[in-house]
Amino acid sequence: MNLKELLGIDLPIIQAPMAGVQDHALAVAVSNAGGLGSLPCAMLSSDALQKELSAITRQTAMPYNVNFFCHVPPVPDPKRERQWRQALAPYYIELGIDVDNIPEQAGRRPFSHEAADVLEEFKPPVVSFHFGLPAADLMARIRGWGGKIMSTATSVDEALWLEARGVDAIIAQGLEAGGHRGSFLVRDISTQVGTFALLPLVVQAVKVPVIAAGGIADSKGVAAAIGLGATAAQLGTAYLLCPEATTSSIHRAALQSDAARVTALTNLFSGGPARGIVNRLMRELGPINSAAPDFPLATTAIAPLRAKAESQDSGDFSPLWAGQNVSGCKAVLAGQLTRDLAGANASIKAVI
Incomplete structure (x- = not known):
């Protein structure tokens, strides 16, 4: 299945949801450029979630992704x-x-019926998860409005677990990725591997589309991921210096x-x-x-x-x-960065 059929996007670029350093503005800019913009929702109250989704739907008619956590609160x-x-x-x-x-x-909240109540008003086309998947009844609500479901795997076993529960795509997250690990079956980080070791193993093991995440910084990295069987690449760090990100001045200085x-x-x-x-x-x-x-x-x-x-x-x-x-973290407009990341590589166009 190609990207247009799966997610409705034109470019094989997914902006990673990054709580604390972005809001709707970054997601809108990426979606309007032809990629899949993402909104991190795990730290949003119901009111804040509604406001962010209202802003997204006012500013873009393109597909976008909302991301939630599925951890069991300790x-x-x-x-x-x-x-x-x-x-x-x-x-x-x-x-x-x-x-x-x-x-x-x-703190960070797991996906709930309260959040799903807000989502149903907007019917986001893509909902992604970290730390596994929510309960079957919550997934059924997403399916009810036609939403596609993605989740993160850090191992082949996690990818197979996700596929068995009916996800539409799997994000293969390598050890290089910034932010939180998406692992949920095994917590031992010493067993995790890099993106370009994990990606072909997951592609070989599952039948659903696979998205590569971790250590990808430019169009050459995107092309390499697609060459190893990925349908798209998910990038977060590369967007941290974009003016649409809310990255703090302290964080921006550290990145540079x-x-x-x-x-x-x-x-x-x-x-x-x-x-x-x-x-x-x-x-x-x-x-x-x-x-x-x-x-x-x-x-x-x-x-x-x-x-x-x-x-x-x-x-x-x-x-x-x-x-x-x-190396790909640059202070450029997110739309331009998205198009640059997609590049003009023939292998990328073939997947699209």
């Missing part, structure tokens, strides 16, 4: 939370933060510095492994720290440190999400 563990705050105590003292007055954070050459998977900022530029907190506590509560509970204790440091123009406690390859 049961808070007071003992582990105390250990986590003890690990952060020197930083609270340094920045003058009262540890007893840290407010709870809303030598520091961006070194990224690592870390659980410090949310509790779940996610790739970002190595900063002070990661160096001093180690990128992976067993004291961090399970995803997404680690966020609460980190949030005041991040806010205070950022008010002083420091990214020492910020999640500076980025993939391993930042």
